[in-house]
Amino acid sequence: MSISQDKLAAKRQAKSAARLYAVQALFQMEQSGQTVDAVKREFLDFRFGAVYDDVEMAEGHVDLFSLLLEQAVNWQAKIDQMTDRALVAKWPIDRIDPTLRALFRAAGAELLEGVAPPKVVINEFVDIAKAFYPEGRESKFVNAVLDHMAREAKPDAF
Numbered sequence: 001m002s003i004s005q006d007k008l009a010a011k012r013q014a015k016s017a018a019r020l021y022a023v024q025a026l027f028q029m030e031q032s033g034q035t036v037d038a039v040k041r042e043f044l045d046f047r048f049g050a051v052y053d054d055v056e057m058a059e060g061h062v063d064l065f066s067l068l069l070e071q072a073v074n075w076q077a078k079i080d081q082m083t084d085r086a087l088v089a090k091w092p093i094d095r096i097d098p099t100l101r102a103l104f105r106a107a108g109a110e111l112l113e114g115v116a117p118p119k120v121v122i123n124e125f126v127d128i129a130k131a132f133y134p135e136g137r138e139s140k141f142v143n144a145v146l147d148h149m150a151r152e153a154k155p156d157a158f
Contacts, residue, residue, distance in 0.1 A: 011061070013058055014058065014059055014060055014061040014064075015061045015064050015116075015124075016058075016124060016127070017048075017057075017058035017059065017060040017061070018060035018061040018062070018064040018065035018068065019064070019068065019106060019107075019110070019124050019125065019128060020060075020128050020131070021043055021047060021048070021060045021065050022064075022065055022068035022069050022072070022106040022109075023099070023102045023103045023106045023125075023128055024043075024047075024102075025039045025040065025043050025065075025069055026069065026072055026102035026105050026106055027098055027099055027101075027102040029073075030098055030101070030102065031098065036069055036070060036073045039069070040065075040066060040069055043060075043065065044062065044065075048060045048062070048065075064115065067109070067113060067115065068106050068109050068110055068113075069106075069109075071109035071110075071112065071113055072105040072106050072108065072109040075108070075109060075112055076105060078108075078112070079104065079105050079108030079109060079112070079149075080093050080105070082108055082149045082152055082153065083096075083101075083104045083105075083108065083145065083149060085148070085152065086144075086145040086146075086148035086149050086152075087145065097138075099132055100129070100138065100141075100142065103125055103128060103129060103132075103142065104142075104145060104146070104149070106125070107121055107122075107125040107146050107149070108149055108153070111146075111149055111150050111153040111154060112153050114154065117157065118150035118151075118153070118154050118157045118158070119150075121146070121150065122143060122146045122147060122150060125142060125146055126139050126142050126143045126146070129141075129142040
């Protein structure tokens, strides 16, 4: 790889890590009742690049992480409504697993913000679902819900 390819790969990895951290932070906020500022500070100070059992966590893209976290909170009602419309009527968002709810909120924020093309956002968050649920069918469920949400958020992108 050339130097520019290395930089591009590192930037892509940092953005992927930021998305994962945003899902974890949103989950933590819901479970603990902490504020967005408190959780953001904790992640930036202690989680980005931390070492656990001799494994170094990736450095996340700080701007993307902050944007996803703040917009997921700011637009939570709108994102939850988009998610509800993508779900079967018997499964409102409050019945969805809290990890998936956090994932839909982070992805919804990115879809509404238009940071990346919808297909990139969907692929990234499907990969996160696979990381959380490696044995399950959740990744297919996430793909279907996010596809519906993306078509609603950015209909001209399809």
